[in-house]
Amino acid sequence: MEKWLVILGIWAMCAVLFIRGATGGSGKRTAADGRARPASRASAGDVRAAAND
Template sequence: MEKWLVVLGIWAMCATCAVLFIRGATGGGSGKRTAAEKGVRPASRASAGDARAALND
């Protein structure tokens, strides 16, 4: 019984890490998209040229 709890714990930890990794890899772009759609440009992009901003988008 104790062995199964250890195995289940390891699998649960792997599943949690996979979910967090996938969520991080997708970027959670909803906040970034709304800022871009409103026409608000971050300060780092405001100083760069339009060609560089287009590449970043």
């Protein structure tokens, strides 16, 4: 009986970690969408050229 409790506990931990790992990416994506996107190199070059003129 004790052996089965250990096996069940290890299986439950693996299942929880797998589920957390599989669903963790969606939260990170929504946090990244709220930030401003960086300017591309081409538009940054235009800003530098306009500032130099």
